[in-house]
Amino acid sequence: MAGQSQFALLKQRRFMPYFTVQALGAFNDNVYRQSIIALLVVMGVSLSERTLYTNLAPAIFILPYFLFSAIAGQIAEKVEKHKLIVITTAMEIAIMSIAAVGFLLENMPVLLVALFLTGMQSTLFGPVKYSILPSVLRPEELTGGNGLVEMGTSLSILAGMIYGGLVIKLAGSYGPEAAAISIVVLAIAGNVVARMIPKVDAGAPALKVNWNPVPESVAIMRLAKRQPAVRNAILGVSWFWFVGTVLTAQLPTYAELHLGGVANDTALYIFALALFSIGVGVGSLLCEKLSGRSVEIGLVPIGAFGITAFLLDLYFARPGAPPATGLTIAQFLGDRAGWRIVIDLTGIGVFTGFFVVPLFALIQSRTPRSELSRVIAGLNIQNSLFIVTAAILGVLLQMDGFSVGDLRIPLPGLSIPQVFLALAIANGLVALWIFTIVPEFLMRFVSMLLVRVLYRLHPRDIESSVPAEGAALIVCNHVSYMDALILSAAIPRPVRFVMYYRIFNVPGMHWIFRHAKAIPIAGAKEDPALMQRAFDAVDAALANGELVGIFPEGKLSRDGEIAAFKSGVERILARAAERGQRVPVVPMALRGMWSSMWSHRDSRMGRMRLPRRARAHVEVVAGPPIEDGTSTDAGALEAQVRMLRGDAA
Structure with a gap:
């Protein structure tokens, strides 16, 4: 499993049918929506009426997310997930049959009614879409599985838009019939594949559904915001939809006015959209490789600042009119400036x-699994708000103003490149704000960057040993000054490390340790008050359901061997037991650290020189958790850590 690629999931029944259903659904939704726009052209509808419909359609599709997400989240929590997916894909067949009648009759009201129903069906499927993954994937497969889903979704949306725009045009007089057949066949295919998805237990089968969407929407949003890291992850996902909506909504006009595309020809627009969609797919797939098959939120700051950098360059690449107009894709690529935009x-x-x-x-x-579908539903509500806000703001920013009676309200009147510049600045500011209020994102980035640059890290059995939630005590051998950072990079959850106060105060590292909420400690003879504060801080962290990491040797190894574990670990567990808390203990071992930099193998002068053992192979090996720490002692834990480390000092 350690070297298995995420693409191996595409061969397994626990993932492949779900992945296919999700991709088919995204593809069909966009075939349908683009076919409506193409039909308007065939029907000879006026430009003003076509503009009305093209702006009305997204609003009709998104409206059910506001109305029904809270109910959908509860249903997804209560009903077995395989059954719910089969039901929602069967609904799609019925809805697409109504839409097919709309195409055959060329009746726009029927098509818009079906579009509303499609949005309702997507609302019901939404909470299942992501809540099912933790049940069918192992923890170390979550990033890769999500990357595949995001890649499949982005490329399916692109392919659906292309196919939907072409099917009516290429089929000639039979265009409406071709669109009708396509959407029904795709819906049937989705339902057939959905039946191959294995059964997945409901998250909360005893949940009582509240059918009043207003109070339940408020309750679900509160549930989604209970944990700071999850709350801000949800905010980040919604911001992703905001940025994507602003960007993609401008591309049709941007392709014509600033890339030099042919008027009323979508070729260059589709090409620009394809570049963005393929980029999303590639970035999504790279996440597993870059994260080392763990949930690595250190990639989030890289992504945020990368988006800002390329948006800024997009503005400077073409801030005004293109040097030529009426360009084909090949002609656009014939200009060096065109490749910069690509x-x-x-x-x-x-x-x-x-x-x-x-x-x-x-x-x-x-x-928690029993809340995940409702949290995803809360995410969908917030996403909808951000999408609508982005669409409205994108229009308002490009207006120079409007009148209300005798009152003239001025607006910025930005060009599309200036909208991209404003989006780049806003994205940078929002990213800084998120990373300021939740330092964990930035801390994971710093630890990931330092560790990836200095070492070649190989985590083993971390995801299966460290509990996904709740308190636990991590015990590990202590070899170098970098041990805490290495463990932070290997363990997906934040860890409160107890560390010797002199290491905590190392210049340059103090900022990192302080923002990581490390707990400084001293010996009883050095500073008994600091030692007592450290034990109190450990008690509070465990009582709060956090992970606490300790190095029971109490000092760095001087010879590469593991020293006797001190009794402080027993004292921590005994204090937890006194207040009625059973704390699991996870033994871990660092392997290969003695021969790497920053251990005591070199003299101080040797450590100050450019290390000869940079990029050393280092392993972090986790053993099975001891569910009740009071059933063990320092000696037994030392023996387990020795066994995990073996001879690989």
Whole structure:
């Protein structure tokens, strides 16, 4: 399993049918929506009426998310997930049959009614879409699985838009019939594949459904915001939809006015959209490799600042009119400046993948299974708000003002490149705000960057040993000054490390340890008051359901061997037992650290020189958790850590 690629999931029944259903659904939704727009052209509808319908359609589709997400989240929590997916895909067949009648009759009201019903069906499927993954994937597969889903979704949306725009045009006089047949066949295919998904137990089968959407929406939003990291991950995902909506909504006009595309020809627009979508797919797939098959939210800051950098360059690449108009894709690519825009659009997509995939994985890994569907429903409500806000704001920013009676309300009147510049600045500010209020995102980035640059890290059995939620005590051998950072990079949840106060105060590292909420400690003879404060802080952290990491040797190894574990670990567990808390203990071992930099193998002068053992192979090996720490002692834990480390000092 350690070297298994995420693509291996595509061969397994626990994932492949679900992945196919999700991709078919995204594809069919966009075939339908683009076919409506193409039909308006065939029907000879006036430009003003066509504009009305094209702006009305997204609003009709998104409205059910506001109305029914709270109910959908409860149903997804209560009903067995395989059964619910089969039901929702059967609903799609019925809805697409209504839409097919609309195409055959060329009746726009019928098509819009069916579009509303499609939004309702998507609302019901939404909470299942991501809440099912933690039940069918192992913890170390979450990032890769989410990357595949995000890749499949983005490419399916793109393919659906292309197919939907072409099916009516290429079929000639039989265009409406071709669109009608396509959407019904795709819906049937989705239902057939859905029946192959294995059964997945309901998260909360005893949940009583509240059918009043207003108070339940408020309750679900509160539930989604209970944990700070999850709350801000949800905010990050919604911001992803905001950025994506602003960007993609401008692309049709941007392609014509600033890329030099042919008027009333969508070829260059589809090409620009394809670059962004393919970039999202590539970035999503790269997340597993870059994260080392763990939920690595350290990628989120990289993604955020990468999006800002490429958006800024997109503005500077073409701030005004193009040098030529009426260009085909080949002619556009014949200009060097065109390739710069290609790189920018693709880069925005790649870093968007880095940004959103770890956030989805974090939400899934940190939320209790019995609440996950409702949290996803809360996410969908917030996403809808951000999408609508982005669409309205994108229009308002480009207006120079409007009148209300005799009152003239001025507006910025920005060009599309200036909208991209404003989006780049806003994205940077929002990212800084999120990372300021929840330092864990930035701390994971710092630890990931330092560890990835200095070492080649190989975690083993971490995800299966460290509990996904609740308190636990991590015990590990102590070899170098970098041990806490290495364990932080290997363990997906934040850890409160107890560390010797002199290491805590090391210049340059103090900022990192302080923001990581490390707990400084001293010996009883050095500073008994500091030692007592440290034990009190450990008690509070465990009582709060946090992970606490300790190095029971009490000092760095001087010879590469593991020293006797001190009794402080027993004292921590005994204090927890006195207040009625049974704390599990997870033994871990660092392997290969003695021969790496920053251990005592070198003299102080040797450590100050450029290390010869940079990029050393280092393993973090976790053993099975001891569910009740009071059943063990320091000697037994020392023996387990010795066994885990073996001879690989």
